[in-house]
Amino acid sequence: MKILLILGHPTPGSFNHAIADSAIQTLENNGHEVIFHDLYAEKFDPIILSGEIPKKADLEPLIEKHCKELAETNGIIIVHPNWWGQPPAILKGWIDRVIRAGVAYEFLESDSGEGIPNGLLKAETALVFNTANTSKEREMNVFGDPLETIWKNCIFDLCGVKSFYRKMFRIIVTSTQKERELWLEDVKETVDKYFPCED
Numbered sequence: 001m002k003i004l005l006i007l008g009h010p011t012p013g014s015f016n017h018a019i020a021d022s023a024i025q026t027l028e029n030n031g032h033e034v035i036f037h038d039l040y041a042e043k044f045d046p047i048i049l050s051g052e053i054p055k056k057a058d059l060e061p062l063i064e065k066h067c068k069e070l071a072e073t074n075g076i077i078i079v080h081p082n083w084w085g086q087p088p089a090i091l092k093g094w095i096d097r098v099i100r101a102g103v104a105y106e107f108l109e110s111d112s113g114e115g116i117p118n119g120l121l122k123a124e125t126a127l128v129f130n131t132a133n134t135s136k137e138r139e140m141n142v143f144g145d146p147l148e149t150i151w152k153n154c155i156f157d158l159c160g161v162k163s164f165y166r167k168m169f170r171i172i173v174t175s176t177q178k179e180r181e182l183w184l185e186d187v188k189e190t191v192d193k194y195f196p197c198e199d
Contacts, residue, residue, distance in 0.1 A: 001074040002033045003195060004123075008080035008091030010040045015172055015180060019129045020079045022184045026191040031198040035069050039090045046093015055101040066098045075125045075195055076161065078151070082132040082168070085146035095155065104159040119160020125194050126156045128166040129187060133173045165194065 005023060009016035020036070027034050037044070051057060059067065070076075080087045087095070101107070107115030128151045152164050167190060169175075169183045 001195065001198065002035065002072060003027050003075045003077060004035045004069055004073040005037070005077040005079070006091070006094065007036070007038045008040070008078075008088045008094070010088070010090075012041070015131055015169070015175075015183075016079050016081060016129075018180070018184060019131075019169075019187050022187045023077050023079070023127075023129070023191045026188045027195055030192065030195060032075075032195055035073065037066070039094055044090055044094060046090045046096070048093065048096045052097065055106075063097050066094070067100065067103045070098055071103055071120070071122065073123050076121075076123050076127070076156075077191070078126070078128045080128075080130060081172075082130050082134065082147055086150070087147075099155060099159065117158045119158060121159045121161055123161050125163040126151070126161045126165075127190065127194055128164075130166065130168045131172045132168055132170040134170065163194070165190065 005020060005027075007016060007020040011017075017038075020038070024034050024036060052059060052063070078087075078091075080091050086092065099105075102120075104119070104121050106118050106120060108118050109115060128147070130147055147168075148166060151166060156164050167186065169186075175183075
C-alpha cells in the first residue's frame with residue numbers, strides 16, 4: 001500500500017518527529033511505500049490565494065504534486081501538536097490547498113442547490129497522532145475535543161475516509177523518557193494494526 005504521512009511541527013527532534021519516525025519505520029517494515037512530508041522542513045507555503053480556490057484552478061506544480069499524492073494514496077497519517085484546539089497554521093494551509101474540491105471531495109447538485117458532499121479519496125484509513133499539554137478532563141469538559149471534530153467529521157468523513165483513529169499523547173511538557181518510549185510503542189502498535197504487513 002501507498003501511505004501518505006504529513007508532519008506539522010517546527011522543531012527538529014520533537015516528540016512529533018519521533019512519532020513520525022516510528023510510524024514510517026513500522027510502515028516500511030510492513031512493506032508499504034511511504035510518502036512523507038515534513039511541512040516545516042520543506043517550508044511549505046500555507047497561504048492560499050483567491051485564484052487557487054476554484055475547483056478547476058491552475059495550480060502550481062508543488063500543489064499539483066501534493067494533490068496527486070493525496071488522490072493516489074491508500075492510507076493517511078497526520079502528526080501534529082494541539083495548538084489552540086487546532087493544527088498549526090502550516091498544516092491548516094496544507095489542508096486548504098491540498099484537500100480540495102475535485103481531489104478530495106465534490107458536491108452533488110441535487111438537493112435544492114446547496115450541494116451534497118461526496119468523498120473522492122481512495123484512502124480507506126486515516127490515523128491522526130496529536131500531542132498536548134492539556135489534561136484529558138479539561139480538554140473534554142472545557143473545549144469539547146475540537147481536533148476530533150476537525151479531523152473526523154469535517155475532513156475525513158466528508159472526503160470518504162471511513163476508517164478513522166486518533167490518539168492524543170499528553171502531557172508532553174512533564175512526560176518522562178519512559179512514558180515517551182511507551183507512547184512510541186503505542187504508535188507502532190497502532191500503525192501495525194491499521195496498516196499490517198502486506199501479503
